[in-house]
Amino acid sequence: MANINLHNVSQAEEDLQLAKNDLIAFGKLFLKDDFMRSETPFFHYEVADAVNDLDIRQLAVILPRGHGKTVLTKCSIMHDFCFAEGPLFYGWVAASSKISVPNLDYIKYHLEYNDRVQYYFGDLKGKKWTEDDIELKNGCKLISKSNLSGIRGGAKLHKRYDLIVLDDFEDENNTITPESRSKINNLVTAVVFPALEPGSGRLRINGTPVHYDSFINNILVGYSKAQSEGNDFSWKVITYKAIQDDSTPIWPTWFGAEEMDRKKKFYADSGAPQKFYQEYMMEVQSEEDSIFNRNHIKYWEGDFKHDEETGISFLHSKDEGIKPLNIFVGVDPATDSTRRDSDFSVLLVVGVCPDNNIYVIDYIRKRSLPVLGIPGDFKKGIVDHIFEYNGVYHPSLFTIEDTTMSRPVFQALMAEMRRRNDFTVKYAAEKPGNRMSKRDRIQEILAQRFSVGAIHIKKSMYDLQREIITFGPRMGHDDTIDALAYACKYANPPNSIIEGKDGTYMKHKPRAKSWVTA
Structure with a gap:
């Protein structure tokens, strides 16, 4: 350590004392080529x-x-x-x-x-x-x-x-x-x-x-x-970010507005505008380059209720009141042994109201989720969550991704139905198909619903919001939005539910016409 005389110090010793206590002062004293090029x-x-x-x-x-x-x-x-x-x-x-x-x-x-x-x-x-x-x-x-x-x-x-x-x-x-x-x-x-x-x-x-x-x-x-x-x-x-919310650069003496405009134009003219947002705006994919953005997302706050007596599910929205729902669940299992530590298994619940708006009610998103939990260790598997969701939300349909690696899910689901003597789980095995990419398939299902503002999520659904906003070629994970696409694949409004004069809802049961004719 340098010997600093705190009594009767010279200017050099004062500079050294300042450099000891202030990292920027140290840089300006000893590393001038780096620290004196611009105002700090x-x-x-x-x-x-x-x-x-x-x-x-x-x-x-x-x-x-x-x-x-x-x-x-x-x-x-x-x-x-x-x-x-x-x-x-x-x-x-x-x-x-x-x-x-x-x-x-x-x-x-x-x-x-x-x-x-x-x-x-x-x-x-x-x-x-x-x-x-x-x-x-x-x-x-x-x-x-x-x-x-x-x-x-x-x-x-x-x-x-x-x-x-x-x-x-x-x-x-x-x-x-x-x-x-x-x-x-x-x-x-x-x-x-x-x-x-x-x-x-x-x-x-x-x-x-x-x-x-x-x-x-x-x-x-x-x-x-x-x-x-x-x-x-x-x-x-x-x-x-290099450019703050008020459009001013954070380092005006080195990366000023003119320099940042030059960089942005370079990336745009080079056919890679997203690179500017990645390198300087801390956005790996900018909203300008994304398929969906924040303007496509609608939010809702409220609760879900299911009336056991009538068998009708309801949305209690703080803004729009009570709405009857049809419930659908999308399931995207990550069952491949090479993917289980990097991808997520997702089960996502949506409700469809009479005006054909989609409300995301709940979802589970976990890594390393087994097909079926082991009794006694309190760890649930995909099939356990399917039965749990079936008991809570009473969905009209589970749409489950059907690939070679997800076949154990269907085998375990059928075996568990027999073991539990519970055959109320209604599901469809949906093959991803080979004609289009996964991203194109998701976009085909969700694009029109997003464009008319029909999909509503909760603000607390952070992972889903992240995947929606970054949906595109450079996104990190697409498991949650894929489960949303499966949930919406066969989603339809509750046309068989009618509202009585007293404001209560009931399921309409068509009556058979009499065979007697006049």
């Missing part, structure tokens, strides 16, 4: 404060491309190592060696050749000085890796990582398939997180979402959901 934007100060707060154990810095995430990381590592009062052990992960090696080269260069670093801190270069691993004379150690699994087993003597930074660790290449995205999630949670020093280790993520089901975007989704519901979230999240 407000969000850099926010990130700097969070980076220096040792009580923040999980920090996600999710900012547009080119907005200083990596520069701030380089600065914070330099700062921590220069002012270290004891040995620090850091890990730094990028998406490829083309990024991880230059990252470490930057640190090595400034520790070796930066005149100001040499003046204030002396020669810090230690005996180990390779392209992916360096150790300073003060005992600080930095490992820079090109993949998440490279962090596994890292330790300095008996100490685990004090800090691991995942810096733009996701890109278009490693998030292509559901399996690759699931692998990243598993590596972060099962390899990286356990590698931290217990009680003090910190995890920091820098990035821009590259896929709607990417780890970074799922943090954004979870954070937004926690905020809307007033719940705590395990990550401290700092995120901004």
Whole structure:
């Protein structure tokens, strides 16, 4: 650590004291080429404060491309190592060696050749000085890796990582398939997180979402959901779009309005307008590029009731009062062993009122859902939920996706009917077909209903809303909207229900005409 004389200090010592307490001041003093090119934007100060707060154990810095995430990381590592009062052990992960090696080269260069670093801190270069691993004379150690699994087993003597930074660790290449995205999630949670020093280790993520089901975007989704519901979230999240809601850029001196317009025009003229929204607006698929958008979604609030005496289901809407319903359920099982950990099994209930509006009443969306639960372990399977929904909602029809891998669902359903002596479940096996893609099939069923504003969901149905808004070629999951499409496939209004003069509803039962004629 530098020797700072707090009494009778010179200007140089004052500068050093300020740099110790202020990360941006450190950058301006020691890393001028990066920090003096432009006026420091407000969000850099926010990130700097969070980076220096040792009580923040999980920090996600999710900012547009080119907005200083990596520069701030380089600065914070330099700062921590220069002012270290004891040995620090850091890990730094990028998406490829083309990024991880230059990252470490930057640190090595400034520790070796930066005149100001040499003046204030002396020669810090230690005996180990390779392209992916360096150790300073003060005992600080930095490992820079090109993949998440490279962090596994890292330790300095008996100490685990004090800090691991995942810096733009996701890109278009490693998030292509559901399996690759699931692998990243598993590596972060099962390899990286356990590698931290217990009680003090910190995890920091820098990035821009590259896929709607990417780890970074799922943090954004979870954070937004926690905020809307007033719940705590395990990550401290700092995120901004390049252009704010008032149409002003967040970094006007570097990415001003003219520059952002130029970038937007470039992507549009290049035939990839969605890339601008992905790279700078933190939207993996923009509303301009999506098939459905927020304007297509209608909301409702209220309750569902079923009258056992008349056998009629009702919607109690806060805005529209009581409406009789026909109930339909769509079932999209993820029974493929290669998909069960990445896709969701979904059962979704809709009600159709006399004016042919669709109301999404309830749905179950779970990963790794078995076909049938094991008695005694309290874990329900798809078939158990079918019987449960049948008892609660009394649907006219379950429409279940029929594929080779979902055949066990039908076998278990028929076997369970015999075992329970309950044959009231009415279902149709619906083959996806080979003539059109899954996305085209979903669009064919739902497009007209969405276009006339006939589909209503609850605001709490976050996953369904997410899939509707992002429905298109770059969406993360389509399991919930697929179940909605199956539920709507044969949905029809309750034409056989009539309203009496006293305001009660009853099922119309046609009378047989007399054979006697005049």
